[in-house]
Amino acid sequence: MPRSTALVRALARSSSAAACLVGLLVLVGWALDVMVLKSMGAALPAMRPSAALGLLLAGGALGLRLRCDASPVRRWMGTGMAWATALLGAASLVDGVVAGVMASGGGLDALFLRLFGEDGFASPGIKPSPLTSLCLLLLGPALALLDRGTPQRLSWSDAFVSLTLMAALLGLNGFLLGPLVTPAAVPFFQERSMGLHTTCLLILLAVGTLCARPDLGLMGRLTQDTLGGFVARRLVPVTLMGPPLLGLTLVVMHLSGRLSHDAKFPLFSTVVAAGGAALVLMAARALDLLDNERRRATTALEASEVRFRTLLDTAPDPMVVVDASGRVRFANAEVERVFGYRREALLDRGVELLVPEGLHGPSTSASPRPTGAGRMVSGRRQDGTCVPLEVRLSPLEGAGDATTIAILRDVTERRELEKLREEYVGLISHDLRNPLHTINLRAHLLQRALHERKLEREGHMAQAIIHNVEWMNTMIEELLEGSRLESGSVTLRRESRDLGRFLEEVLERDVAPDTRERFRLHLAEPLPPVPMDAARLERVVTNLLTNAIKYSPKGTPVDVRLSAVHEQAVVSVSNLGAGLAAQDAARLFDKYYRTEDGRSADGKGLGLGLYISRLIVEAHGGHIWVESEPDRGATFFFSVPLEMAKASRPETPEPQPQPARQRAG
Structure with missing residues (x-):
C-alpha cells in the first residue's frame, strides 16, 4: 500500500473512533448529569443530545463501511446507520428551523432530556445552529453511497461530503472569524450556537468519509501519483484550514489583549492576501520541479532511444519493431541487405511484406507458439525470391501495447x-x-x-x-x-488407428513385464481415429515410457493419459521423479542435448531420442512439449490431429524443424 493511501485510511479510522467516543461520552454525560461530559470541556457549551446521537450514528456507519470486503451484514448495518443519521439530521432541521419548537422547550432534544430525567438546557438562550442538522442530513447519504464511485469520476458521495465539509467550515469560520467584525459581548466560547467541538468532529467525519475510499472519486484524485494529485495534496489542506487557523490566532491574540478590535479585520485581510500569494508561489515551485523532472526524463528517454536504435541498427541479424496492428515501426540496416527494401519504404507497412505468413504463423494454428521461441518461416525479398528465416519474437517494454521486436535470421547458409x-x-x-x-x-x-x-x-x-x-x-x-x-525425405505410412487401443498394445508389447504394473492408463471417451505412421509413433510412445521409468523412483506409478483438445488427440506421460530445471526443459528436445541426470544415468546415449520424437510428432502435424518443476516430477505431452481434421492437411506434410514448446510448471 502506498504511504499516502495508508495515511488516509488511518485518518478515516481515527475520525470514526473519535466521533463514536465523543458522541457516547456526551450521551452518558446527559444520562448521569455530568457537565464536563456534556460539554467535553469546562469552557464549552453543552452539546445537544441530538447532535451527540448523530455523531455516534455517523461514526458507527463510517467504521462499519471502512472495509471494502466487509460481510453483507456489516455493510447493511453501516448503511442503516448512515440513513438513520440523515433521518435524524432532517428531523432536527425541521424541528429547529421550520417549527422553532426547540426555542420554546420542545422538540427532539426535549424528548431526549425527558428520557434522561432533565427538564431543559442549562443555557436555554442559545439557539441550536441549523448547520449541525444540515451536516448530519448531508453526511448520511455520503456514507450510504460510499462504494458508488469510480477512480475516474466523482460520485454522489463526494458531492454530499463536499457540501458537508462546506457547511461545517461555515460553522467553524463563523465561530472563529465572527469576532473579527463584531465586538465580543459575551464569553467567546459561548457566543456562537454551533459548538467548537461539534464543528471539529463534523469536519473530521467529512474528511474521514472521503478517506474511506482513497482510490475512488475525489480522494483518488488527491492520492494519485500525477501532477494534479501532487499539487492538490499541498494546496487543498492549506486553503481549507488556513483561514480558520488564522482566525483562531487572531482571536487568541485579541483575548490576551495584544490586538485591538479595529486591527483584527485589516490584519486578517493582509495575511490572507499574503497567504494566497504564497500558495501561488508554492504551486509554481511544485510545477517547476515537476517540469524539470519531466525534462530530465525526456532527455534520458531520448538518449536511451538513440542508444537502442544504434544497437538495433548495428545488430548482425535483420531486426524490425512491429506494433500491435502488425505494422513496421523500425527496421535496421540488415533488413535492407537481406530483403532489398529501403528502410523508409518499409515504415508503416505490414510485416507480411517481408514474411507473407506473418510473424505468428497462420491464424488457424491450433497451438500458437510462445513468445521468444524460434520458428522457421519463408521470407520474401523485393525481387520476389524466397529466403529461409528463423523468427524470434520479444516484447518491447515501455513502447506501447503489444509492440514487438522481431529478429529475422537468414538461415540460408545454415x-x-x-x-x-x-x-x-x-x-x-x-x-x-x-x-x-x-x-x-x-x-x-x-x-x-x-x-x-x-x-x-x-x-x-x-x-x-x-x-x-x-x-x-x-x-x-x-x-x-x-x-x-x-x-523431409520421409513418407509417412499413415493409417487410421484407434489411439487408445494403440497405447494399450504398446504397453503390452514394449514394456518389460516387471515394470508393466507401474503404468496406469487413463482413456477419455472414445475418440475419432488418428491417421498415423504406427511404427514411428510407437517409437515416440516407447521413448516417453522408457524415460518415465528410468527417471522416477522405483515403485512409483507412471500415468499415461489420452484426451482430445481442439481436434487434437493429446497423450501425456507423467512420472514422480526429480523433475527438470527451467533451462533443461527449454532445450530438452534439441539435438544432442542431454541433462546432467541423463548423462549420469546412461552414458551411452547420443541425446537424439527426444529430438527424433519431436521430428516424428511434427511430421504428423502435431507438437511435443514438457511441463515440469524441480522435485515435482515431469509430464511429457504430444498431440496429433484427429481424423476430423485430416481434410485440412496434406497427406504427407513436409516437416519443418521447430523448437520444442515449453510450458511453465
Missing part, C-alpha cells in the same frame, strides 16, 4: 551446412552398417562355437561384443532416422 552435414552423416552411417553387420554375424558364430565347447567365460565376452554392436547399430539408426526426418 540450411546448406545442414544439408551437407546430413549427407555426410548418411554416408558415414551407411558405410558403418556393413562392417557392423559382419562383426555381428561373426560374433554370433563365435558365441555358438564357444557355447558348444562350454567355454562360459569366453562366451560372456562374445555376448559383450554382440551387445555393443547392437548399441552402435541403434546409434547409427538414430542418426539415419534423424537425418531422413530433417531432410
Whole structure:
C-alpha cells in the first residue's frame, strides 16, 4: 500500500473512533448529569443530545463501511446507520428551523432530556445552529453511497461530503472569524450556537468519509501519483484550514489583549492576501520541479532511444519493431541487405511484406507458439525470391501495447551446412552398417562355437561384443532416422488407428513385464481415429515410457493419459521423479542435448531420442512439449490431429524443424 493511501485510511479510522467516543461520552454525560461530559470541556457549551446521537450514528456507519470486503451484514448495518443519521439530521432541521419548537422547550432534544430525567438546557438562550442538522442530513447519504464511485469520476458521495465539509467550515469560520467584525459581548466560547467541538468532529467525519475510499472519486484524485494529485495534496489542506487557523490566532491574540478590535479585520485581510500569494508561489515551485523532472526524463528517454536504435541498427541479424496492428515501426540496416527494401519504404507497412505468413504463423494454428521461441518461416525479398528465416519474437517494454521486436535470421547458409552435414552423416552411417553387420554375424558364430565347447567365460565376452554392436547399430539408426526426418525425405505410412487401443498394445508389447504394473492408463471417451505412421509413433510412445521409468523412483506409478483438445488427440506421460530445471526443459528436445541426470544415468546415449520424437510428432502435424518443476516430477505431452481434421492437411506434410514448446510448471 502506498504511504499516502495508508495515511488516509488511518485518518478515516481515527475520525470514526473519535466521533463514536465523543458522541457516547456526551450521551452518558446527559444520562448521569455530568457537565464536563456534556460539554467535553469546562469552557464549552453543552452539546445537544441530538447532535451527540448523530455523531455516534455517523461514526458507527463510517467504521462499519471502512472495509471494502466487509460481510453483507456489516455493510447493511453501516448503511442503516448512515440513513438513520440523515433521518435524524432532517428531523432536527425541521424541528429547529421550520417549527422553532426547540426555542420554546420542545422538540427532539426535549424528548431526549425527558428520557434522561432533565427538564431543559442549562443555557436555554442559545439557539441550536441549523448547520449541525444540515451536516448530519448531508453526511448520511455520503456514507450510504460510499462504494458508488469510480477512480475516474466523482460520485454522489463526494458531492454530499463536499457540501458537508462546506457547511461545517461555515460553522467553524463563523465561530472563529465572527469576532473579527463584531465586538465580543459575551464569553467567546459561548457566543456562537454551533459548538467548537461539534464543528471539529463534523469536519473530521467529512474528511474521514472521503478517506474511506482513497482510490475512488475525489480522494483518488488527491492520492494519485500525477501532477494534479501532487499539487492538490499541498494546496487543498492549506486553503481549507488556513483561514480558520488564522482566525483562531487572531482571536487568541485579541483575548490576551495584544490586538485591538479595529486591527483584527485589516490584519486578517493582509495575511490572507499574503497567504494566497504564497500558495501561488508554492504551486509554481511544485510545477517547476515537476517540469524539470519531466525534462530530465525526456532527455534520458531520448538518449536511451538513440542508444537502442544504434544497437538495433548495428545488430548482425535483420531486426524490425512491429506494433500491435502488425505494422513496421523500425527496421535496421540488415533488413535492407537481406530483403532489398529501403528502410523508409518499409515504415508503416505490414510485416507480411517481408514474411507473407506473418510473424505468428497462420491464424488457424491450433497451438500458437510462445513468445521468444524460434520458428522457421519463408521470407520474401523485393525481387520476389524466397529466403529461409528463423523468427524470434520479444516484447518491447515501455513502447506501447503489444509492440514487438522481431529478429529475422537468414538461415540460408545454415540450411546448406545442414544439408551437407546430413549427407555426410548418411554416408558415414551407411558405410558403418556393413562392417557392423559382419562383426555381428561373426560374433554370433563365435558365441555358438564357444557355447558348444562350454567355454562360459569366453562366451560372456562374445555376448559383450554382440551387445555393443547392437548399441552402435541403434546409434547409427538414430542418426539415419534423424537425418531422413530433417531432410523431409520421409513418407509417412499413415493409417487410421484407434489411439487408445494403440497405447494399450504398446504397453503390452514394449514394456518389460516387471515394470508393466507401474503404468496406469487413463482413456477419455472414445475418440475419432488418428491417421498415423504406427511404427514411428510407437517409437515416440516407447521413448516417453522408457524415460518415465528410468527417471522416477522405483515403485512409483507412471500415468499415461489420452484426451482430445481442439481436434487434437493429446497423450501425456507423467512420472514422480526429480523433475527438470527451467533451462533443461527449454532445450530438452534439441539435438544432442542431454541433462546432467541423463548423462549420469546412461552414458551411452547420443541425446537424439527426444529430438527424433519431436521430428516424428511434427511430421504428423502435431507438437511435443514438457511441463515440469524441480522435485515435482515431469509430464511429457504430444498431440496429433484427429481424423476430423485430416481434410485440412496434406497427406504427407513436409516437416519443418521447430523448437520444442515449453510450458511453465
